[in-house]
Amino acid sequence: MSLELMQRTVSLDSFRTLQVMTGPLQLTFVTSAVDAKTLPNSPAEVAVVGRSNVGKSSLINALANHKQLARVSKTPGRTQLINLFSMPNGSTLVDLPGYGYAAVPGRVKQGWQKMIEGYLLDREELVNVFVLVDGEIGPTKLDVQMLTWLRASEIPHTVVATKHDKVKSAKRATRKKDLAAGCMLEPGDIVWVSASKGVGIEQLRSLVYSHLTL
Ligand SMILES: Nc1nc2c(ncn2[C@@H]2O[C@H](COP(=O)(O)OP(=O)(O)OP(=O)(O)O)[C@@H](O)[C@H]2O)c(=O)[nH]1
């Protein structure tokens, strides 16, 4: 192959890669499970955790540009199982039940907490956890507990602030600083998103691709 032709092929390849790396995630629902031990193997996995109603399922739908992939609800506690979605290369994304939903009876709550903790500690294929924090009101005490626990357990994670559209533009700079400080992080460490307005979705997709490209 001539040098010129080779260069053209290379640049076409990188163009294709770029295209694949920036589109909506091509997610397919695989299964729901109560226990991480029954989940199928995966080459690499990213999980989404966060307080009930913070916008985990909406975010997964926005990443996939698919409104009904993960179930969304105004009532907290909608997602009650570990839901697994796969990418075309077999890598996976997980939607977990939310923590801190007051209206759930204590016994059920403990069961969910065991499910989430068990999953996070046992799932060997986990490469990163997106910890969703409500951009308008977060971090809550439970969010800080979760972050402290993830740090102590040495589980790699990224803080994602949701519902960017609900923060008035005049208050955004202060809110960004406060939310980061509450998480013991710098503002630049946090990815801000709005599932309803599409803010930050492309950036988060790139992050998912960077973790799940094999
Ligand atoms: N304004 C606004 N509302 C949002 C956004 N994302 C989610 N919501 C709303 O927040 C509510 C909860 O969204 P879900 O995606 O079901 O939240 P979840 O974290 O999956 O909740 P659980 O499954 O109960 O843990 C719904 O009424 C959504 O429409 C957003 O970016 N902006």
Ligand SMILES: [Mg+2]
């Ligand atoms: Mg949900």
